[in-house]
Amino acid sequence: ETGVTQSPTHLIKTRGQQVTLRCSSQSGHNTVSWYQQALGQGPQFIFQYYREEENGRGNFPPRFSGLQFPNYSSELNVNALELDDSALYLCASSPNAVYNSPLHFGNGTRLTVT
Amino acid sequence: DAKTTQPNSMESNEEEPVHLPCNHSTISGTDYIHWYRQLPSQGPEYVIHGLTSNVNNRMASLAIAEDRKSSTLILHRATLRDAAVYYCILRDRNNDMRFGAGTRLTVKP
Numbered sequence: 001e002t003g004v005t006q007s008p009t010h011l012i013k014t015r016g017q018q019v020t021l022r023c024s025s026q027s028g029h030n031t032v033s034w035y036q037q038a039l040g041q042g043p044q045f046i047f048q049y050y051r052e053e054e055n056g057r058g059n060f061p062p063r064f065s066g067l068q069f070p071n072y073s074s075e076l077n078v079n080a081l082e083l084d085d086s087a088l089y090l091c092a093s094s095p096n097a098v099y100n101s102p103l104h105f106g107n108g109t110r111l112t113v114t
Numbered sequence: 115d116a117k118t119t120q121p122n123s124m125e126s127n128e129e130e131p132v133h134l135p136c137n138h139s140t141i142s143g144t145d146y147i148h149w150y151r152q153l154p155s156q157g158p159e160y161v162i163h164g165l166t167s168n169v170n171n172r173m174a175s176l177a178i179a180e181d182r183k184s185s186t187l188i189l190h191r192a193t194l195r196d197a198a199v200y201y202c203i204l205r206d207r208n209n210d211m212r213f214g215a216g217t218r219l220t221v222k223p
């Protein structure tokens with residue numbers, strides 16, 4: 001069984017640019033969540049997608065948006081990048097959207113904004 | 115919003131049990147208690163979760179206080195591979211998992 005994979009592993013962008021991060025969920029999982037982890041801190045919930053619809057959102061501005069595709073893979077898009085957006089972005093999948101379902105995380109994309 | 119409080123760091127000797135505490139005094143009746151751990155350069159890894167009763171799995175045990183205002187993750191025999199940051203999280207119906215700073219566990223040989 002293939003786990004959660006994220007691409008790219010590292011990325012450098014300039015302030016004001018836009019970025020797209022990608023995530024392939026674990027086989028059989030229809031729910032994907034995205035998290036932002038700043039250095040030395042715990043992950044912060046951005047949003048969750050279930051069957052291609054947003055199914056919960058944390059305290060992030062609208063310039064953070066996402067998509068989930070019919071094969072349940074997902075993208076995180078961030079517009080108008082700011083220096084504070086530099087972080088590790090984690091994707092997690094689960095077999096359903098039930099809120100006690102364990103999440104399976106990928107190893108993340110390290111985004112640096114200069 | 116329900117929050118958790120954990121010690122910043124703990125140390126253990128290899129092959130000894132480890133008890134990692136977590137306080138969550140504002141937990142609501144429908145919040146699940148989840149534990150994850152994060153090894154260096156990796157994403158978090160699910161460890162265990164529970165609602166009211168104590169839980170056991172191959173990785174650990176979770177002891178939940180009767181009033182649910184605290185819980186303890188128990189690693190029965192710590193190994194060097196258990197060195198990680200351990201997060202205690204309350205998961206609510208909005209699917210918002212609020213990670214704190216976690217407990218950094220150091221395991222000494």
